[in-house]
Amino acid sequence: MSTQPKNTPCELCASRKYSMFADLSEQQVCTISDHKNLISHRKGQILYYEGTKPLGIFCINAGVVKVYKIASNGKEQIVHLAQKGDFLGYAALLGEENYTNSAMIVEDAKICFIPKEAFLNTLLSNTQFFKRVTKQLSHELGVMEEKLTDATQKSIRERLAYVLLHLASTYGIEGGDNHKIDLVLSREEIASIVGTATESIIRLLSEFKKDNLIELDGKKIIIKDKRGLARLSDFYA
Amino acid sequence: MSTQPKNTPCELCASRKYSMFADLSEQQVCTISDHKNLISHRKGQILYYEGTKPLGIFCINAGVVKVYKIASNGKEQIVHLAQKGDFLGYAALLGEENYTNSAMIVEDAKICFIPKEAFLNTLLSNTQFFKRVTKQLSHELGVMEEKLTDATQKSIRERLAYVLLHLASTYGIEGGDNHKIDLVLSREEIASIVGTATESIIRLLSEFKKDNLIELDGKKIIIKDKRGLARLSDFYA
DNA sequence: AATCTTCTATGATTTTAATCAGTCTTTTTT
DNA sequence: AAAAAAGACTGATTAAAATCATAGAAGATT
Numbered sequence: 001m002s003t004q005p006k007n008t009p010c011e012l013c014a015s016r017k018y019s020m021f022a023d024l025s026e027q028q029v030c031t032i033s034d035h036k037n038l039i040s041h042r043k044g045q046i047l048y049y050e051g052t053k054p055l056g057i058f059c060i061n062a063g064v065v066k067v068y069k070i071a072s073n074g075k076e077q078i079v080h081l082a083q084k085g086d087f088l089g090y091a092a093l094l095g096e097e098n099y100t101n102s103a104m105i106v107e108d109a110k111i112c113f114i115p116k117e118a119f120l121n122t123l124l125s126n127t128q129f130f131k132r133v134t135k136q137l138s139h140e141l142g143v144m145e146e147k148l149t150d151a152t153q154k155s156i157r158e159r160l161a162y163v164l165l166h167l168a169s170t171y172g173i174e175g176g177d178n179h180k181i182d183l184v185l186s187r188e189e190i191a192s193i194v195g196t197a198t199e200s201i202i203r204l205l206s207e208f209k210k211d212n213l214i215e216l217d218g219k220k221i222i223i224k225d226k227r228g229l230a231r232l233s234d235f236y237a
Numbered sequence: 238m239s240t241q242p243k244n245t246p247c248e249l250c251a252s253r254k255y256s257m258f259a260d261l262s263e264q265q266v267c268t269i270s271d272h273k274n275l276i277s278h279r280k281g282q283i284l285y286y287e288g289t290k291p292l293g294i295f296c297i298n299a300g301v302v303k304v305y306k307i308a309s310n311g312k313e314q315i316v317h318l319a320q321k322g323d324f325l326g327y328a329a330l331l332g333e334e335n336y337t338n339s340a341m342i343v344e345d346a347k348i349c350f351i352p353k354e355a356f357l358n359t360l361l362s363n364t365q366f367f368k369r370v371t372k373q374l375s376h377e378l379g380v381m382e383e384k385l386t387d388a389t390q391k392s393i394r395e396r397l398a399y400v401l402l403h404l405a406s407t408y409g410i411e412g413g414d415n416h417k418i419d420l421v422l423s424r425e426e427i428a429s430i431v432g433t434a435t436e437s438i439i440r441l442l443s444e445f446k447k448d449n450l451i452e453l454d455g456k457k458i459i460i461k462d463k464r465g466l467a468r469l470s471d472f473y474a
Numbered sequence: 475a476a477t478c479t480t481c482t483a484t485g486a487t488t489t490t491a492a493t494c495a496g497t498c499t500t501t502t503t504t
Numbered sequence: 505a506a507a508a509a510a511g512a513c514t515g516a517t518t519a520a521a522a523t524c525a526t527a528g529a530a531g532a533t534t
Contacts, residue, residue, distance in 0.1 A: 077386040091379065094374075101382060137374045138330075141328050141381060145337060147385050148316060148385045148388055148432075149314040150308070151389050186482090199483085199522080200521060200522075424512065433492085439514085
């Protein structure tokens with residue numbers, strides 16, 4: 001992992017305003033900044049592996065990271081896609097356990113590593129920040145419970161429709177009525193998000209395309225009929 | 238909900254040592270205790286509903302509570318079974334959002350309600366306690382990610398075997414080689430934990446019984462072959 | 475440019491689990 | 505005690521999704 005100590009300081013970081021650092025005082029941001037390292041950032045690079053010991057947290061400045069678990073059958077389940085402003089690995093740190101998941105860069109990224117001590121010191125000396133982090137953690141727990149419920153109670157078709165809408169709202173770029181998902185994911189990765197076989201995703205995407213719900217622009221997906229997907233995603237919504 | 242203010246004080250509560258209150262100072266426990274109410278406690282009673290505003294947290298002194306979500310198809314997914322020493326509802330409080338799930342008593346229970354202010358004040362004035370709560374929250378997030386991965390990547394048979402082993406380790410009472418799960422759950426509730434149809438659970442339990450993995454004692458399940466279930470629960474373990 | 479590899483796509487088949495239908499049993503209510 | 509309701513169970517059928525097999529397309533490598 002190539003590291004370039006003290007690259008862009010956090011004070012000047014553009015993605016800070018999207019992050020949990022947004023409310024830190026200038027002084028505290030500087031303390032963090034003094035200890036951080038910018039690490040690189042190529043697609044496919046691993047930030048950490050499940051089962052290893054966390055030594056700090058990762059703060060995403062740019063790019064996209066998939067957080068995933070490998071099931072006992074060897075298949076990958078993506079539990080979260082993280083982007084600029086997101087923190088990674090703090091749950092393991094705060095839970096005082098080894099990483100319970102792994103993280104890999106899926107879109108070239110700039111990521112800062114903040115050592116455990118710097119992060120925890122800031123946390124403990126700044127209750128507001130501690131509350132902010134805990135708030136995020138609580139929110140993520142609710143999201144995960146929702147995903148579990150969807151996984152057991154919804155069909156693959158419904159889940160894919162939902163995932164596409166969600167990706168569009170997070171990575172979408174406008175184009176009139178259309179929303180292009182500005183993120184390249186392989187069919188296999190989409191399958192890992194939905195939690196199904198790659199072939200099922202390929203088939204369903206073909207079906208969605210045939211039904212004029214989506215359109216394909218190279219590797220990227222364009223949402224043509226948001227309302228239609230929303231209807232598909234949830235029978236009762 | 239019948240309330241009997243200031244029943245057993247927290248200082249003397251037997252389930253405290255199992256809870257996150259275990260490390261609070263005597264004085265802090267008393268402060269909490271002065272504000273708490275013992276609420277009742279019949280099977281079927283609801284503690285809170287998804288979507289409503291949390292006004293405090295619940296601390297289970299005895300009994301069992303299911304925490305669940307209702308999916309859009311109307312079916313219930315149990316995300317957690319809570320027992321003595323467990324706290325409920327703090328994630329919503331700390332996440333500053335409405336409850337993202339509901340809680341219902343499944344085994345007659347004694348439960349204390351601690352108002353929001355008393356809980357948050359203690360939390361903010363005692364960093365150790367705050368850390369303890371955050372640790373728990375982080376841990377639960379990891380557990381939920383594991384459940385999601387199991388739900389998408391394992392078969393119903395594997396998941397049921399795993400759930401039985403887990404229930405045995407939590408609610409099991411010894412009897413030589415056998416572990417009796419000392420908790421009455423309907424087939425429908427087991428289905429809600431595993432995330433499947435009731436009929437599937439009934440069929441699989443019959444199969445497990447036929448294969449001498451379990452035995453039924455009235456409504457309770459006795460694990461006869463832990464190793465066999467473990468093998469079934471995870472092809473690669 | 476040719477070759478190799480990975481990814482996408484489609485068809486056929488099998489497996490898994492849901493749904494539907496009905497019976498028997500247990501529990502609750504009257 | 506009888507009736508009603510809820511829960512447990514079994515079988516048949518349908519539906520959903522996984523798996524297997526193969527082919528074509530796109531990217532990467534030499």
